[in-house]
Structures are given as structure tokens and as C-alpha cells.
Amino acid sequence: MGKSRLAPDYWLLASVLGLLAIGMVMVYSAGSVLAFHDYGDSFYFVKRQILFAVLGLVAMFFTMNLDYRILKKYAKIGLILCFALLVIVLIPGIGEVRGGARSWLGISSFGIQPSEFMKLGMILFLSFWLSKEDYRINLFTRGLLPPLGVTGLAFGLIMLQPDLGTGTVMLGASLLIVFTAGARIRHLAGLAAFGALGFVGLILAAPYRLQRITAFLDPWSDPLGAGYQIIQSLYAIGPGGLAGLGLGMSRQKYSYVPEPQTDFIFSILAEETGFIGGLLVLILFLILVWRGMRVAMTVDDMFGSLLAVGIVGMVGVQVVINIGVVIGLMPVTGITLPLISYGGSSLTLMLTALGILLNLSRYAR
Secondary structure, three states: OOOOOOOOOHHHHHHHHHHHHHEEEEEHHHHHHHHHHOOOOOOHHHHHHHHHHHHHHHHHHHHOOHHHHHHHHHHHHHHHHHHHHHHHHOOOOOEEEEOEEEEEEEOOOEOOOOOHHHHHHHHHHHHHHHHHOOOOOOOOHHHHHHHHHHHHHHHHHHHHOOHHHHHHHHHHHHHHHHHHOOOOOHHHHHHHHHHHHHHHHHHHHHHHHHHHHHHHHHHHOOOOOHHHHHHHHHHHHHHHHHOOOOOOOOOOOOOOOOOOOOOOOOHHHHHHHHHHHHHHHHHHHHHHHHHHHHHHHHHOOOHHHHHHHHHHHHHHHHHHHHHHHHHOOOOOOOOOOOOOOOOOHHHHHHHHHHHHHHHEEEEOO
């Protein structure tokens, strides 16, 4: 543990900065029409994105140079604060409703999403908890159920907002940590079957979720309703062809694709830059995941390894869901594309988390 720090993984750093740069260009291009229509300023979204990117880069530089083992001391209190924020945001008059979900705290257009903080808070806590030498994750009742119970409680609070997309990402990253820590596959398989039943219950409990499922299977059955977003997204991707229509030349961003600067920014990117641009983004994400998993396998302690797995899992699961939705392979869940989509707290928290991953790369063999 006393080994000196090396330089950060430059492949990892380059992929993060490359995705961030592409995101800046696309937030302006995809959101300029909507920004001018709603705020009278074509640069409204990109100016705010630059502000949050600067804050995020400062946070990334800090976490990249801080000894990551110090984070163990704050894992518990960090999780408690995240739970407190999740409860506070549900209080009418305090939590702000946007897009049908009470998931924001803030004033006017400035706000934070407590669920974004919970993603990182849960990763830190589980990595700390499951890396203890005397912890027996292979035991079902005393080993596996407690961390899953904490994760389930956080997921439940997020679903009360409701925010299925963010909750799914947090749950996916948490399960990857639990699996990497040594949980038995048969225990996880049994719980997965039980969880699948619960997931079906969540879908049936809210008619709009069922509509999204049916729209995913056949979006043209309701082209002006539940299937509208997927259809318009595919109308954007199709004409993009190999090289795209050119930056700024998207037609679908003219009030066809809803919120083109956030959840469906990849469809505008594919329309303007084509298969080549979309492939470049996917390659950069693959490099990030590859180098991140390399860090997880070579860092010299269990806490660091689980932390790297959780952060890479958070990014990977979110990318798969977002792009899966955009190309019509998954139901619409309302989740952003990391480092690319417009978003304040999500961008800042993502850069903070990736700073921790870069920090871990400095201790890898």
C-alpha cells in the first residue's frame, strides 16, 4: 500500500476527454434549435454544459490526485447523505417535478438530481463494505442479503420519483460489484428470478411503462403516442448513412426528436456524422471500459478493484441502455449518454467518478 503513484492511464484519460469534446459539439448542434425557441439563445445549452464541464474537470483533477483510500473514511456518511437527499426530493414543495418525475432539487433551471449522487455513493459504500477481509459474501443471509437490501432500499426510493433509468444503472453497477466480490452465482440467479417478477410488477403498476414496452415491440402501433420517440429517433439515424448529413444539418432536431440534446442526442449525432461518427463514439466508450477493467484487474487492493468495477459498470450499463433505446432495441427509459448528453449534475458526477478511476490507474501494476 505504500507504493508510489504512477502517471494516470493516458488511454483512459484520452477517451474521457475525447467523449467530453464530442459531447460539447453535439450539445450545441443538437440543442441549438430548441434553445433558440425556448430561451432566445442558440448557445443556451452549450454555455451551461461548458460551465458544468469545467466544474466536473476540476472535480476530476481533484479526485485523480487524491489518495483513493481516503474515500473509505467517507463511504458511510456519503451514503447516509445520499439517502437523505433521496427522501428530501420526494417532499412536495421541495422536490421539483421535471419530465413527470420528482427527481430534482434546486431553483429555477439550476438543480441537482439526488439519484445521480446515489449512483456514486452506493458504489463507494459497497466497495468499502465488501472489501473487508472478514466479510463473507458467499453466505446468503449474512453475506449477500445485507448489501442487496441497502441497494434495494435506494432503488425503491428512486422508483418513488419515479426514475427507472437511473435506478437500473445503480442496480446494475451494484450487482457487478457484488458479483466481483465473490457472491455465489446460484444465489444471484435465484434473486434475479425474484427480481424479474418484481420488475414485471413495476411495469404493470404504471400504465405508461407498459405502453413503453408495447411501443418498443411495435412502435408503429402508436406512432403519435408511445412509439413517437423511437420512430423519430430511427428517422434521424437512417438518413445519416455512412458519413452523415454534416454537423448542424440535422432535420430531426427541429422539434421532431423530443429533447434532442439529452436522451436522444446519439440519434442526432448519427444523423449528422453518420455511421463513422457513431462508431467513433462507441470505440471511445469501448476504450474507456477496456482500460477501466484493466485497472480493476491490476490495482493492488480489493477496495480499489471493486471501486473500479463499479465505476466502469455505471458507465457501461448507462451507455448500453441509452444507445439500446435510441436504436430501438430497448424500451424508452429516459437516461442520458455519459459525457455526451446535456446535463449538469450527471456530467459533474460522471467526471468526478472517472477521476477516481484515473486515480486508481495510477496504482495499477
